[in-house]
């Protein structure tokens with residue numbers, strides 16, 4: 001639990017960086033990955049030279065990570081960024097859960113979605129991540145007016161992942177792979193009242 005929180009905190013920091021790099025276009029399923037990473041953001045500060053303890057192995061400066069990313073929409077509601085082809089709008093401040101099954105279950109909360117609905121999860125426990133054993137679930141919605149599960153159709157149904165085709169050379173340093181839900185977007189919808197949040 002604690003480590004999940006740490007990861008989440010790291011992810012929040014990282015999203016400030018990656019979020020700028022990987023804007024979800026409002027056409028949603030388009031590429032989330034932009035080239036030209038700035039590797040500097042991943043580099044830890046130089047170790048203090050004053051330290052005299054002998055030769056501990058240098059910690060690796062760049063932590064390897066898998067990135068799972070996607071977008072969360074509010075279906076049938078005309079909010080900022082409304083996409084008429086999808087009949088849905090990006091939903092900011094929503095979350096998704098990434099759950100990977102194995103000997104232990106790893107359950108991580110994504111970053112809150114940004115104004116484009118974009119969220120991400122950074123998985124540093126590389127051995128807990130197996131694409132075929134991981135699922136993305138709807139997490140929290142910022143508003144009860146758009147919190148009814150739509151894609152997937154209930155909270156206990158997880159979406160399978162696919163690997164994004166991104167040239168390794170265009171990934172930020174340390175990123176071992178980028179994955180997204182096969183269905184593209186996740187969606188909440190207004191409940192039975194049909195009432196949308198105000199735009």
Ligand SMILES: *[C@@H]1O[C@H](CO)[C@@H](O)[C@H](O)[C@H]1NC(C)=O
Pocket residue numbers: 092093114115142
């Ligand atoms: C997200 O929620 C926080 C606090 O709940 C709020 O301050 C912030 O404005 C919200 N952001 C967006 C993009 O809705």
Ligand SMILES: *[C@@H]1O[C@H](CO)[C@@H](O)[C@H](O)[C@H]1NC(C)=O
Pocket residue numbers: 097099105107108
């Ligand atoms: C994952 O964690 C979330 C938030 O704590 C919880 O709602 C959800 O039921 C958990 N999912 C699984 C499969 O454990």
